[in-house]
Amino acid sequence: MLNRHHRLALLACTAFVTLAGIAVSHAQSTTSNEATAAEKQGRVTLLKKLEVKGGEKKGIADTPLASQVTEKELDDHQISSFEDLGRYLEPGVNFNRTNGSVNIRGLEGARVLTTIDGIAIPFLDDGARDADGGIDSFDFAALSTIDIVRGADSSRAGGGALGGAVVLRTLEPEDLIGEGKTWGGIFKFAYDGEDESLGGSAAVAARYDNTAVLFQGGYKRGHERKSNGDVGGYSVTRTEADPADYDQNNLLFKVRQYTDSGHTFGLTAERFDRDKDIDFMAGQSLLGNYRPGDYDKLDNTRRERLSLDYKFEAVDDDAWFDNASAVIYWQRLLRENGADAFRSTSVIGEYSRLNEAEDESYGASGYVEKFFDTGILQHRVTLGGEFAIGKLHQYSSGDDSCDEAPSPACGFLHTNQSDSPDVDSKKFGIYLQDRISVGDGPFAIAPGLRYDWYEYSPQNTAAYMRNPNYDGLPPGQSGDALSPKLLGTYQAAEQVELYAQWAMGFRAPTTQELYLNYGAPGSYLRIGNPDLEPETSNGFEIGAKLGDEDFGGRVSAFYNRYKNFIDERTYDDPNDIYPRGITEAINRANVSIHGVEVSAHKVFSNGFHVRTALAYAYGKDLDTDEVLGSVAPLKGVLGLGYATETWGTDLIFTAVKSVSEKSTSSFKAPGYGLMDLTGWWEPEQMPGLRVNAGVYNVFDKTYWDAVNTQNTFTQPAEYYSEPGRTFKISLTQRF
Template identity: 25%
Template sequence: MKRATSCIGALALLLLPPLALAQATPGQSTAAPQLAPLVVTGTRTPTDTFFAPLIIDVIDRHDPTLATASRVEDILADQPGLHVAGQGRRNGQTLSLRGFDKSGVLVRLDGVRQDINTGHLGNFFLDPSLLREVQIARGALSSLYGSNAMGGVISFETVDAKDLLRPGETRGARLSLRGTTANDELGATLSLFAKRDLADGSSLDGLLALGRSESGDIRRAGGQTTPEDASLNSLLAKGGWQLSNDHRLFTSWQHYREDATQPANPQNLVIEDGDLRDRDTASDNLQLGHRWTPTPVTQLETRLTLSRQDIEETAAERTLQRLGVQSDGYHRLEHGWLSQTLAFGVEASHATQRPGGTASGFPDADIDSAALYLDDTLTVGRYLDQGGAGEFDLGLGARHDSYRAEDSEGRESDQSHLSPRLRLAWRPTGDLMLYSGYAEAFRAPTLSELYADERHFGGFCMGPFVCVPDNFWVPNPDLQPETSKSWESGLAWRFGNWGLRASYFDTRADDFIDTEVDLFAGTTRAVNVSRAHLWGFDARLDWSPAAAPVTAFLGLAEVSGRDRDSGEPLGSLTPLEALTGLDYHLAGPELTLGWRGRFARAFDKQGDDATLPGYGLHDVQLAWQVTPTLSASLKLRNVADKEWYRPDGNLGDGRSLLANVSLQW
């Protein structure tokens, strides 16, 4: 702890001398550059996220939350209703959203699905220092994204050369130094980027980023520590060839490799029987693509992708490799009094899962999948102040997914699923929108749930006369997909300096996949069991007065549920949570001091009768564009070092200072 604290203190001191430089060049703007617009998760079209017919939150790289993050938990822990399970270890992080666990929340990295599934390990691996933006879209989105998008979609986008090049620049370099006291972590990322215009009118651009960090034991809330010794190496290589205004070829390679010594279950706080394992986790995502943009309202993007995750331990290995092709696009049509916005696409992939050594619950199997989708939004009408009844949007969409899985024993599973979506929005003025919609979603069984047949755990004796035999997985190739039907209604309203977004959802879920363990029969298998009723709300209120150097916001979320068969409550899957913040701009956008408060009322621990206490946590943060070439972000989390728990019963973060200093030339 002392090593990281002293080093982060040294990083903070680096900020003081350049202040004179910043003051020596008055009048020169040092505002953070604006990010280029992206296709919005949840609509697959360029849309104002505020007026999208669902709750979408966006975190960009200039936010201290992302700028100082070393784990996904650092990025997403402040999102109401979104929880990161685990004890702070990168390869033990899983997400839950709107009552669905990691299998019901789709994670995408630069558009590539991340979904390895094995035991208690996480299902995605990424280095936050390489990210430019994170979009969190809540709700049933299988009509656009297929399997797993039951509670929502989390999209991570990595940085491009154009994000770092300032106006007029053709090349540059950026060195970022970061540190975190909670796990004695120190790291650095060096980025090289350039753009070159060619004689024929085309242009080339590229980026190469190399990252390295070292971390130790993790300090959780209340001062408890959990063992960890990890090193992370990351690489991001991107290139693009802008052939013309209409056509662009692009390629990228994102590499992640973490070598760690940690408990067998990385989500455990303490070591079980002194068991520490050497675990190497590697993830590679490669893609080659073409983007065609013939008009500002038309785009077609086609990608060939290769994703591979390897998890190696002393006597076991797990590898998932997915080769896919996808083509997604949008197009807007004007018919005079009626306009149409189309989102469409096709996808196909082949995934192979290969175990090695004594790997358990990770069968040798393949799965082929294919999908096509179409979403059509019809817009008609005029605003009330223009003599009309308001603008109306009618959205109709559907996606058809099919998959065929087979293991090394020849056992097959062949299924298909249709995910429809219907929504209606009314905009009486340009500042107010009311919407309501219905959507169905699904989650296909994993290869492990379908075909696992090796030993699960060894036998043991509970007493002198009661012994339990070895336990073995039992395949279930007839396992059905999980499904859900959701209604969601909400509003988006801008009034003066205020903005309000809110939604209420009601979900009926069927055929949840659960693990059935029979100790005395010595079997474990995946089965379709309970039916659930989930309901809750999300709300966001923000305040940005034009005449004052302050901005503020408040976010609320809650998810409740019950078992539809027994009527038993499922507990507060997400207790009533609030995130509130206030930012004071001390020197315009160049220097911003912020406060964040996170609050939750007492709630029932998931899967247990225990009641966990509510909490109130406070963070402070600083974002400083010291000069046009030097920036810094500081964040002190859980200032009072309060002990608190997430809904799954895991301890949350303790007090931690996170820092990032970036120099660009």
């Protein structure tokens, strides 16, 4: 939780940003007067024009397989989480809260790549202690765009993009500074009934000559995300969510130096922190080992980064490249999970755990593009790559009474140790793509090829050597892969683009999949497998992008085959050293996922509009015929609305099919239908102000998200249900 000094610092930063905006506003007025005087004297300073880049797709997202959500859409639809994003705008995107990962087309965890400003946010795989995730370590209020890339495209994105990629871009000064202005800002306040959270954020950008600066900060305080259960109390009958309190804050600073020759140099500093305390009432009972008030949990996430940024856009035909982008960075991501409790019957006494998973990395990534002709052929060649070195660290610390009063139960209490060695990692990738067209004709093909290489080097530590299963340092692993791609597009009409793509994907095993070593003789064992092979895939997709903002849509069909799909199996120990069984990471030989995605929208001249989307995917193990539980069932969304220049409203219907009985999920989530009602108002008397409000799950339906209910339940099913009827309201003021 934030202490008083941290809160004072955040308040001071918010006050500074607000005062900066007022000061810059005054400076703008003064500068305007001075400029007028200068013009009279024939002295005019020409400033580089800042252009809003939010709608552009660059790098990984430069593909017809990507869709984009803008900062305005994030605000207008009150999107503050991945759950919000997948509810209406991107129904094929899900978020698994049990492991903290995005799910696209049935793949999640380390199989979906997440980047922020060109820097990969690693998915932390803790292995056994639930300190997983970390890819949601950012504030949605700090974003300018989100690009969702569907399907494997390792030729551009690199390893880890088997399911797709989430490409995040934070606010830039030009996103806030309007045409003809030298400053701009945005202030946001929101209440969300899902977790009774209240928060606000402020962003201000100012420009002097060719230098621009941006400050953004946010703070939110909330509670537990509600279930739709109504049974309180303690122990295994509880269906209400366990009480929780969390604090979330973020700070973002950017400085950009523009030049008249097309070069832009920048510095970015970012920090995100979320601390959550949970009263684990479901694990407490009047006569059990943990009595009421004696079991608290914590769940924390922190990410920090510093980066040097470079962008280039050619201003004449003599430049070596037409555009380029690069970033050099340091980043650290930390996930913490733990408990603070007191035992009353078994191993009596104080009990605490703090489980840590950390990834610290240094790296660089970027690309250059060049347009040129060879005879009748036009080329757009892109050359890019990345390099990163990092250290992955896992550790569990804690206290209990085992040292003072050993008992048989102590064999199950593993702490003050590492479940895997520290691992030094190196990653390198380089790719080349050439988009080739015949003159200005409608046909184009874009062959691409990427080479990836990785190396893991386990390091002995005292904490790892304290592991009761320690049997020496496991071997390192290295590997490489070539990932080709061929994309073809056809501009059938001005607003009709057809495309087809074949692409190969690649993912190296995570360090926990290789080196996890959790358990103890006499109990159970959960281990990685240092002989795992990297996952590979072949993906085929055809689709079309149609129309414009007033009338259009997109449709796609895909089929993906995966080799050496990494999973786990549980079996009995033939030597009976681990009588509770052994769980080990394995490669599945053949897995497939196929499906279709459709979306369409129409805006009528009388103010009415309609939007619809459908996402369907089906995945199974081709050898065992098991249906993959990670693949979300069929989902359809229909939105009907009306809008004027100053207000509007939307009615949104969502329908989801039940989970297949053949699914590997322990709980077969039933199908459901929901209705949401939202509205907005922009008062004419207050330019730049927008008020959004919504009632979600209007009829208080009890339902379950299949992606979040794959594991075995320990509580009644309602404990794992989604929120019932909730309310949300937000205010956004732009300057």
